[in-house]
Amino acid sequence: MGSNRSLAGRFHQAAAILEITGANAFRINAVARVAGILEDLPADLDAESAAVSRLVKIDGIGKSSAEKIHEFVTTGTITEFDTLRDGIPAGLIDVLALPGLGPKTVRALWEQGGVTDLASLESKIDAGELASIPRMGPKTLSNIKEAIEFSRRSAGRIRIGKALPLAESIVERLAGTPGTTRIAYAGSLRRGQETIGDVDVLVASGDPGPATESLTTHPGVEKVLLSGRTKTSVRLKEGVQVDLRVVPEEQFGAALLYFTGSKQHNVRLRELAISRSMRLNEYGLFPDDGSPEPPQDRGVKPVASRTEEEIYEALGLRLLPPELREEAATGSWANVEQLVTAPAIRAELHAHTTESDGSMSLQELIEQARSRGFHTLAVTDHSKSSVQANGLSVERLLAHAARVREANARYPDITVLAGSEVDIMADGTLDYEDEVLAQLDWVIASPHSSLRQDPATATRRLLKAITHPLVHAIGHPTGRIINGREGLNPDLGELCAAAREHRTALELNANPARLDLRDAHVRLAMEHEVLVTVDTDAHQPEDFDLLRYGIGTARRGGLTRAACPNCWEAADLMD
Ligand code: DGT
Numbered sequence: 001m002g003s004n005r006s007l008a009g010r011f012h013q014a015a016a017i018l019e020i021t022g023a024n025a026f027r028i029n030a031v032a033r034v035a036g037i038l039e040d041l042p043a044d045l046d047a048e049s050a051a052v053s054r055l056v057k058i059d060g061i062g063k064s065s066a067e068k069i070h071e072f073v074t075t076g077t078i079t080e081f082d083t084l085r086d087g088i089p090a091g092l093i094d095v096l097a098l099p100g101l102g103p104k105t106v107r108a109l110w111e112q113g114g115v116t117d118l119a120s121l122e123s124k125i126d127a128g129e130l131a132s133i134p135r136m137g138p139k140t141l142s143n144i145k146e147a148i149e150f151s152r153r154s155a156g157r158i159r160i161g162k163a164l165p166l167a168e169s170i171v172e173r174l175a176g177t178p179g180t181t182r183i184a185y186a187g188s189l190r191r192g193q194e195t196i197g198d199v200d201v202l203v204a205s206g207d208p209g210p211a212t213e214s215l216t217t218h219p220g221v222e223k224v225l226l227s228g229r230t231k232t233s234v235r236l237k238e239g240v241q242v243d244l245r246v247v248p249e250e251q252f253g254a255a256l257l258y259f260t261g262s263k264q265h266n267v268r269l270r271e272l273a274i275s276r277s278m279r280l281n282e283y284g285l286f287p288d289d290g291s292p293e294p295p296q297d298r299g300v301k302p303v304a305s306r307t308e309e310e311i312y313e314a315l316g317l318r319l320l321p322p323e324l325r326e327e328a329a330t331g332s333w334a335n336v337e338q339l340v341t342a343p344a345i346r347a348e349l350h351a352h353t354t355e356s357d358g359s360m361s362l363q364e365l366i367e368q369a370r371s372r373g374f375h376t377l378a379v380t381d382h383s384k385s386s387v388q389a390n391g392l393s394v395e396r397l398l399a400h401a402a403r404v405r406e407a408n409a410r411y412p413d414i415t416v417l418a419g420s421e422v423d424i425m426a427d428g429t430l431d432y433e434d435e436v437l438a439q440l441d442w443v444i445a446s447p448h449s450s451l452r453q454d455p456a457t458a459t460r461r462l463l464k465a466i467t468h469p470l471v472h473a474i475g476h477p478t479g480r481i482i483n484g485r486e487g488l489n490p491d492l493g494e495l496c497a498a499a500r501e502h503r504t505a506l507e508l509n510a511n512p513a514r515l516d517l518r519d520a521h522v523r524l525a526m527e528h529e530v531l532v533t534v535d536t537d538a539h540q541p542e543d544f545d546l547l548r549y550g551i552g553t554a555r556r557g558g559l560t561r562a563a564c565p566n567c568w569e570a571a572d573l574m575d
């Protein structure tokens, strides 16, 4: 999956390292050019297409590059590049990536200034240690500092799958501190956004000291960025910033509402408050007495401030779930009671076993699904063209399906469907013949290769799969990887219209690296009355826990239980 992209990445990185170590320009260019060629190949390389004899026929790829490519495809590493990388501090790659910093400068910073990564670069600038290096005037140094801050702000968004566990461990740690009566994470994380800029944590306590100290002494903290009485910011070693605010218990609801955002939602609520002769801020909802001075500073008693519910209620609204507090969704209270929830999910319709690239035996997979209280499980291993995922030949598929049906007969409390995750080829045809697919209970069709097609081709490709009479659902329809690969960009409106007509479901893959369909797509699917399955695509037991990320995205998209087959009763699903 996506091996060309990671392969190209290795060549790009090698070119950068060669630049830093001062290799000759000819060699650097050759390596960089191969990286470009790899990015543009139409299909992912496999052991066959990456044979050295075939690769050298590609213009720009010489014998030594061909051997490296072959090594990567067959072993997953390139020994020569690993050696190259071990020759410089790992953090120098990030320094090179800063806008305006060329390899010669990085080399000077490293050799003459002892800079090894972004953190040491920043601290050495602050300490004035780099001023003696040629061409490092005050202006240049301050530009570099700005670039570091910018890269942290813009490129620093991390996947929710990484941010949420970090936030939960911090919340758990701080919850035990003396004086802390309430604690929650807020911000984009609470709204379930797919990427997170920084983690916002809110504590209610009469004494900010203990919670603050608990955060700053957290073993994962790399640097304390700011330490005030009620506001503290730290950077974790993972590169994530955590903002902690400590507020009095009676203001917790107002603070939680404010710091959950979104900013646009806050603006809307504030406007609504004004229209009702009130003032809303992070301290509470106050009567508007006409004074320009902040009401909380004048001892004005708030109308509501202790809980979010009270504040919404005082504004004449019902509580809006955090996932819906984006600008576009403000006011969409209509479906709130009908939205999908994690406990409402009763079926996993996309899961893998050791037969293809999963780590669970069929029995283990079934036990996992049973332990989650599911009434239905679809076993969907990969099809034959997914060679890298050990996809099943027709013979293996049919034998596997027979074993799945046998197993199903042994478990009266769960229905185990014999299925497949069949590749959608570049032209939209499927990886198995119809007569093979017709023998299965459940067919997911997914794109795994040729994920850089132009939108029109991608639309045609996916439409072909959606309108195929034997396909039940389209798996991770765009194939994107968050922070990794853009994936296909088909005309979702067209896909939804066809999906509705042919009653083909579109999947929301819950893996936090995918979240595909994304929230906006789910919203579009809801408008078109298309069914959306929420599946974890489990490859190992822990993957079942990824469901919550899919639920967050589904709720952001307004997905109702009625439109989500995983929430249906077993009998309706079988229908
Ligand atoms: P992020 O961290 O970039 O993923 O996104 P958020 O939404 O977590 O944003 P963040 O961390 O800057 O601030 C947290 C919340 O605080 C934000 O969602 C709303 C509130 N907030 C922060 N600054 C402002 C502001 O200037 N105006 C308003 N209305 N609200 C703000």
Ligand code: CA
Pocket (backbone or CB within 6 Å): 186, 187, 188, 189, 197, 198, 199, 200
């Ligand atoms: Ca935030």
Ligand code: CA
Pocket (backbone or CB within 6 Å): 187, 198, 199, 200, 243
């Ligand atoms: Ca923040």
Ligand code: ZN
Pocket (backbone or CB within 6 Å): 350, 351, 352, 421, 475, 537
């Ligand atoms: Zn899968």
